Amino acid sequence: MSDSEIVECGNNRIRKKCVESESTRIWNLGKNLGASSSREDGILIKEMELLEVRDRGLEGGIKAKYLKHLIAMEGADFVCIQEIKVTEFSDRRCFDLWGDSKVGWVHNEGVNGVGSTLSMWHKEAFIYSSHVIGRGFIAVVGLHSKSNCLCVIVNVYVAGSLSDKAAMWDALSAIRNSHQNEVWCCCGDFNVVRCVEERKGVEGYSNQKKEIKDFNEFIDKNLMVDIPIVGKKFTWYKSDGSSKSRLDTILVSEEWLQMWPMSKQYVQPREVLDHCAIVVKSWAKDWGPKPFKTIDAWLLEPGFKELVKEKWNTYEVQGNGISKFKDKLKGDLKEWNKSVFGNHEDNRRKIMKEIQKLDTKDANCDLLEGENMRRLELLSQQKLVEKKLESLNRQKARSIWFKYGDANTKYYHSLMRWRRLRNEIKGVEVDN
Incomplete structure (x- = not known):
């Protein structure tokens, strides 16, 4: 050649x-x-x-070579492939695609190869437990070996009408409800966008508004998050570039973000396919020491202002006084925060438990005067702790919490993680 x-x-x-x-x-x-x-x-x-290349799927060879290179380059643990255009699959083909024989796989053949999908994993990284195949998806349950975390990885491809997509969303919601304790990742070609800005150059799409609304409701209902996207804004391009959309999406659960808080979807260059490959990674850069921040709730703690004044008067610094003063005060406040300010969630639970104990006793017999005084004291402490917790969460989640947070702690903890992901510096470009 x-x-x-x-x-x-x-x-x-x-x-x-x-x-x-x-x-x-x-x-x-x-x-x-x-x-x-x-x-x-x-x-x-x-x-x-x-x-x-697109219409022949993995049969054409070019797509297979590209995927094989990408799997090797990224050191993948789990791979989801859509539209492979193959009705039958074998161990040999998977081994060749991965470049290793320690590979497990599940194949959804679709309808005569149309809509066919393939989920593969390296057996040393992911220990298979079970799977569910439905119209337009493969859900694989297994243990991620490195983190010892039980996961559900869903590979999605749906190209039908809105009713077909709605049926798939309902099926996935049912599986989600039966596997709430597992860590979830739902990825693939949903063939729908989350807002009109994610689709350009596509005309005459009559059901777009309802489709967007229903898709977002599916995401919110199942408490999933569309993790930040890096690289490209769109994931599908018409061959001449006149039309483009973000049809491929990675949705993860709150539990996933607890396990891998820096998860992002990295959109790869469009090379031999009309869709861009997406790689999910979770890794953090060390940007140096974090800036010192004052917690508003500290000001609600009795004795805090006196502590700062007392420490201020004891410091003796020379040279760059501000820098040394900051370092000393930062260390003292960290120690105070740990030993005195404490964990307010734990304090709240202890207070509520003691109040409940006194209320139960009061229902059966009269409390002693000292016990009544203790309950009043506990109720006062509870209000103060609730106020501190509200201040902490408001400072972390800002004003959005007022509109949506209420008492849904899972929601605003998720919001805090999303804000950290969104605000993170993903890189710095210098001279192209």
């Missing part, structure tokens, strides 16, 4: 001679039969090549 028969595609070297010659031959035959186009021959043939 000569070098002219090989083209570079990112880090992949892909043989394209047979695909290119086939596309050229078909177009030349079409022109001989009277076909014409206002577009240049080279552009038209390029689009035909991309369609050929």
Whole structure:
């Protein structure tokens, strides 16, 4: 094979001679039969090549080579592939695709290969437990070995009507309700966007508003989060770039974010497919020491202001006084926060438990005067602790908590994590 028969595609070297010659031959035959186009021959043939790759799925070889390279490069633990256009699969094909024999897999053949999906995992990273196959999805349950965490990984592909999508969402909601203790990741081609800004160049989409509304309700109902996206805003492109959408989405549960709080979806360059591959990673950069922040609730604690004044008067610094003063005060306040300010959730539970004990005794017999005084004291402490907790959560989640938070602690803890993810610096670009 000569070098002219090989083209570079990112880090992949892909043989394209047979695909290119086939596309050229078909177009030349079409022109001989009277076909014409206002577009240049080279552009038209390029689009035909991309369609050929897409329509043949893994059978075409080019997509398989690209995926094999991506799996090896990223060191993947679990892989979800949509639209593989294959009705039957085997261990041998999975081993070849992964480049390893320690691979487990589940295949949803779709309808005559249309809508077929494949979920694969490395057996040393993910220990299979069970799976559910439904119309448009594969849900695999297993143990993530490195974290010892029980996970549900859902591979989605749905290309039908709104009713088909709604039926799949209902099926996934039912599975979610029966596996609430597991960590969830629901990923793939949902063929729907979350807002109109995620779709451009697509005309005449009559059900778009209702579809968006129903999809967002499905996400909220199942307490899932669309993790931050890095790289590209869109994940699907028409071959000529005139239309683009974000059809591929990674949704995770609150439990997932507790386990992997820095999760993001990294959209890969569009190389041989009309969809961009997405890699989910959770890793944090060390940006140096974190800035010192005062907690508003500290001001509600009796003796806090006196403590600061007392420490202030005892510090003796020379040179850069502000810096040394800050370091000393920061250390003292950290120690005070740990030993005196304490864990208010634990304090609240202890107070409520003691109040409940006194209320139970009061229901059976009269309390002694000292016990009545103790209950009043506990009720006062409870109000103060509730006020501190409200201040803490308001400071972390800001004003959005007032509108949506109420007493739903799971909601605003999720909101705090989302805010940290959104505000994180993902990188700095210097001279391109």
